[in-house]
Amino acid sequence: MLNDDACLKCSLCIAACPIVRVDSAFSGPKALGPEWWRSAVADDLQETDPSVDDCTFCQLCEEACPAQVPVAHLIAQHKDRHRHHRSKVARLRDFALAHPHWIGRLPIGPDKVPRIFAKAVRLSGNADYPPKSPLSFSPRPSVPDIGLFVDCFNRDYGGETVQAAVWILHQLGYRVQLVPEEAHCCGAAAYASGRLKDAKDIASSTYDALKRTPVSTLLTLNATCDGTIRDEWPRYLGLNSPAAVIMPWTDWIVSHAPQQFWQRLSEKDRKVLVHTTCRGKVAQGEGSMEQLVALTSAMPVPLGIACCGAAGSYAFKAEHEDAAQALGKSAKAALDELDLVPEPESMLVDSGTCALHLHQYTDVPALHPALWLYKKLNPG
Template sequence: MWPHLAYDACLKCQICLSACPVYWVEDDFPGPKAAGPDWYRRAEAGDDTPLPHVDDCTFCQLCEEACPADVPIAHLIAEHKARLSKSGRMRMRDFILKRPHWVARYPRLGHIRGAVAEWMGLSRQSRRPRIYRQRTATRSTVRPPVQGRVGLFIDCFNRGYDEVVIARAEALLNLWGYEVIRLPAEFRCCGAAAYAGGDSALARRLGHETALAIESVVRREKPSVLVTLNATCDGTLRDEWPTYYGLSISLPVIPFEEFAWEKAPQEFWAVLRRAAPETSLTHTTCRGQVARGNGLLSALAKRAGWEAVHLPISCCGAAGSYAFKAEHDATAHRLAEAALPAVSRDPSFLMVDSGTCAVHLQQVLGIVARHPAYWLYERYQEGMKENDGTPKALNADHHSGAPSA
């Protein structure tokens, strides 16, 4: 269903207002109903003048999840954003941020600071992501029975900034008996950042290029499923590509944490439960909630032997590059600060299903935040130490092919 075909289904019930995290912390934001279907109705009548604060929308899509009439509110707001007029320097900044695969190729672009950053409208408050490189080579001592071959979708953030999460996810998949094919092989983007920024045409073009790159490998390697490491990309590939991009791929899409829940053997979970008890904060990102629902991360943490404390927020404010923009950083920090009471539980770490959300929450909450694959790998190592005094070596930097020997 394309957004422009559904705007008039709005019932004017305003349930979307209660679901919108920005509406409750940003006085200038008109709300999803006014910025989405109400504006689109006026635009269809000939007045497409944009509202001044429509760009405050994080594109979390929680309004769409709440809407009883299934109005694609966030996608209407994205079309609304396209009408905004910005200065040349802001357009330059947004031109880059709508193409995160460029930043992934040159991650130092994300570390621009000082006068240049201020001139481009980049936040001085939000911390830039660290670059985690996988430097150590370890090899598994056990070759498990081969269960099949899976594709591992390498999103822009992890490709550019967190090779460790990619390597640990791949090592765990190998340990569970799966050959891993990294997809796409090149620097590509699913289009989520462009759509969130109001450029649906660019989003569809980037998505189309990525789909072609994936399918070219799928036809040759024939993985059975595509495992994702980022909730936004997962929702984009699985739900938005067929609905708003007119795209589909020939294999099912599943997030890493769901694959772990369904496919990791019981012996793996038994090893994890040997490790010392710890408290884990968990946060399913807004896009993860919309795409897959809530609760899986907490259930995963409990199954691994952690005490799980779910963050009491719906959207942390990171929203891809949202928190890195000067005009949004105050709103982004207010959204994340609502989770501060959970830190009183003295947690050891935070488990979150998106890299940019992890960066933002780590800064605001003052606690280390990483992807579930990172923490499951860490706990497996601890569990093996408890078992025989030595860690089990996993293939933490192996890039493709069969489980290591």
């Protein structure tokens, strides 16, 4: 990591951090990242800061850094070192949550986990958990134009979303293959909780799986997977990116769907809330979902917050209840500030866990843009 030591101390990372604003015990990205790293290198530092676990790994700090210090990734290393100071239960729970594609194979959804068990393994008591909604189909064209990356969440809890995304691509005349063929994960969940070795193993097994079904275009449904595969695999996980054009499904639709497609929709005078996730802002930026909404003639209204507080499985952990709730409440405050009349009927967000969390706090049904488009094209 060439710029790990370039910190200017300017605090731009602190300014970008959503947790600093809601968690008074959180030391902030500058202290937990580059400052910790500098002493870690010098002293082979065993000393760690327990508040490091309250980082959501949204990476907004790293994106803000003017000196290209890998702030979030230094914090991830800090988390990795701190792991050994944590309780056995927390470590066990984190190990399980770092493998979301395994959890997805369980016969019941996390929403059906008995409360007493959830409490015992330190799962949050006030988070909404996803119900099961597994994939019900898997198209296998002989020569696909497009590979749709089915991530750990959507494979088991986002069946409808995947189906909608495929249906729309079919409408546009593309032959779609779901990849990888079995349940896999890009490694983001493990990395975010500081399980770097697990992240590497999970990612390389996914990399191998993707190689087995090569495609020239790989579309992602969730920006976290997009950023992880496209950017972090080569930069931090020692893997190549798959040899394909990788881009979010939304960006692809916005740039490839012809005029006639959009003319089938007339959402005039409708306001649609949009939230680009923190990781989406880091991976690509804001504006694609707004463009998609505008193409339907509806009016996009960005929610205007940095991070909703879900952050993958962050909000599912008991020790993050307060921070996740505070961020959820700021999402609600941002919505109230918009003072939308009539109240918006839906909010577009490309992440399943963020959708759950935003729905929980704002009461506005949140869904993936693919599913929203599908519903608009298939009323009833």
